Amino acid sequence: MTRNPAIPLKAPERFFINGDWVRPRTPRMLDIVSPVTEEPIIRYPEAAPEDIDAAVAAARDAFEHGPWPRMEPSERASYLRRVAALITNRLEEIAWAWTTQVGAPISLTRKLVPQNATLFRYYADLIETYPFRDDRRRADGGAVRVLREPVGVCAAISPWNAPMVLLTYKIAAGLAAGCTMVAKPSPETPLEAYILAECIEQAGLPRGVFNLVPSGREGGDHLIRHPEIDKVGFTGSTEVGKHIMRVCADRLARVSLELGGKSAAVLLPDADFQQALPSLMVYSMPITGQVCFSLTRLLVPNARKDEFLDTFLPAVRGLKVGDPADPATQMGPLAMARQREKVEGYIAAGRAGGAVLACGGGRPRGLDKGFYVEPTVFSDVTPDMKIAREEIFGPVVSVIGYDDEDDAARKANATRYGLNGAVYSRDVERAYRFAKRMKTGGLTINGLIVDPEHPFGGYRESGMGREGGPEGLDNYLEVKTIHIA
Template sequence: MNVMHRPVAGPKAPERFFIGGRWIDPISRQTLKVVSPTTEELLMTYPEAGPADIDRAVSAARDAFDNGPWPRMSPSERAGYLRRVAGLLSERLEDIAQAWTVQVGAPISLTRKLVGQNPTLFNYYADLIETYPFVDDRTRDDGGKVKVVKEPVGVCAAITPWNAPLVLLSYKVSAALAAGCTMVAKPSPETPLEAYILAECIEKAGLPAGVFNIVPAGREGGDYLVRHKGIDKVAFTGSTGAGKHIAAVCAERLARVSLELGGKSAAVLLDDADFQAALPSLMVYTMPITGQVCFSLTRVLVPERREKEFLDLYLGAVSNIKVGDPMDPSTQMGPLTMARQRQRVEGYIAAGRAEGARIACGGGRPKGLDRGYYVEPTVFTGVTPHMKIVQEEIFGPVVSVMTYRDEDEAVAKANNSQYGLSGAVYTADPQRGYEMARKMRTGSITINGMIVDPKHPFGGFKQSGMGREGGPEGLDNYVETKTIHFAG
């Protein structure tokens, strides 16, 4: 089965599920719809997995783990399969980029730059498991031998959101398969196409039947999957509210869980920062994918005495962002992904006004874009830490600029959040930046820029989640530790 027979501008709707190594017809009669964020027209209708379909997928993954060869292969054997998947994904990068743009509204110029992360992750974990200490020989005080072994956690459910569909799925699938786990993937109902491309690549790479299964579904299907007794671990990326629910459900049977959740990340420009040099990364990462990214730098802290200098630069750049058709390579910002997202963002803009913040630019719908879920890039000033727009994740192109008097106040304002996912510090002195980064309660910080590297861990403090994705730590998410003592 090839989902992508023609350019994704007119995507072919998936018709089957990939379960047990085969493309099979749905049992459920339910369907899901994908609506274009650019035209507001229906793109496609496709099957939604019901409980019986999910049961089949979990059963296939369970059998593949309990009885199949995948967990019992050597790391080098699994690595060979992962490299084949990486190579096949590399051949489909344009398909993946177009699917991302058409479903989400992310500019094609951006998606083409980012899709390479998918094969990178599979190649990275293929390399890592060939040196990863799956077996560690130790010695007890009495001279006896001990082996500490890392074994796959079991059958994993991967539940991923719509904003970066395949990248976020690849983080989970590449690490879990590398560890020897088997998987049931539930992509977001709004963005199924990339998961189907991955399934096609896994099928073509020849992985054993049942190692990877895909069952697209909405919230009810996701809840059914999370509660399924055949699932040993849930890996979730999405909202903090949904993450809390999943954690509570998993706690009932002590199923393993890792969560990459919301963020309200701060960019702190210290008093010695070069604002002109900081501008390029701020332009990319304060509102990436129309602000629909968990690590967006949505709170910008600047020295009180340099506020005007910063705003003159930043507002000028934001006002010149080209908003339009995401398939146009010159577009810098596309629409929000769904009608409910636009309503949400417009609600937060109204709340900011009501609480007394000032709109320095944006705040409405772009002129000439009457169709599509567009909102202007928006910057608030005159913001105080207690405001709703500062404390809550908006998930849209809305940034709050705050001032501070000294470094202690900057730290206090940066840390005044229930979230702790990412952040940035800008300074002329990297050592000073490092010291500031150590004071910020957040999982990932870049000094003088913004970097997310799949070969290094990413994840959050506080209500931004638990566990890490990427790097060796991402593999640790999918193993259990067993201690074997040799007596006598």
């Protein structure tokens, strides 16, 4: 894998706890493995329970006794803007870290990393006008003040596929609310979290407000069970989300969960396939399909199915798969060996289940090294098939036919998930009426848009709570009602 030599990715050696870079308490180490070479490229320390305890204690002290929760919102906003400016100065480094760890094409990561600074600026602006205090009147004429206060010490647990932005959604909103934070990034992708910690340190936030303790499953479980954690914000798989919810239920700790998806793109009978193609190409398999909101089920009218396949398949076959460091690459490898094994298992299940393999299904020619899988499309898929029901998290798309709009709505909703979706039609109002029938937390008409200034999250087993927008700030606030007699 070639990489910009001007962007060094150094191996982390310490944790960021209570405003200092502290030495690990144990010799435990983790490896970052290149998805292109399949070789370890960076070794770094893993936080043990003792390190996590220290981080939580620092966050608790900062919340109970420090200035951060007690600042005026405008003062917190000034710190957040400093963080945003520092992140902006390091966008190229953040893009290369993402590409190196995950295998996402550099052309894509460069486009997406500005969202990290956008989130900090957005929440800085929001809290300067947000109604943290709402003065009301009771029916008897008495005064009521409704306050929105920070929930407390929060754990922010982020996944490996989009490491920094999915952490930043939590950190920017939590800090804006006045919470103190303990961040645990995925063990496969810690580098961006270290960049964020450095930016927060340079911005001068008070000690203990932000703490970073990268670790694996054991450390994550210790963190969510910690009695001093008031809230857990998690993005990841539905099964892990259920585990977190069960653990937090014992002490009624607050939880927000952004989980899996099996999102449908519904092309209504009047849809223009050529117009739909660009967004379908980007969002049916983004980051090699390793995105929760991927449009992995494409619902097309049975009467136009062949026409759709004639449009879609040549574009999929034409995707340039290769080195993610090459700006011309459109699809890189999967992030890790276990992910490739999982995806190949689903491809085998699709064949065994009776779906028609329309293209792909193997490993790309000439790419014998690296966790590569061809972009794959199955047709003649029915909602009961495994590949239509379960989140694959790889470059595998199912084309599902329908008879009429009622049939399309039934099939679009035939899933335990409900994260995202799209509706395509020449008639926007027709698409809007259909979108209202879909049981999913986000939808786009004639495309796919995820905007950090607006809420994102899911129905059903795709999670609870929302990230982004004012709703993302609400995640980190408690409501207090004060009656004045």
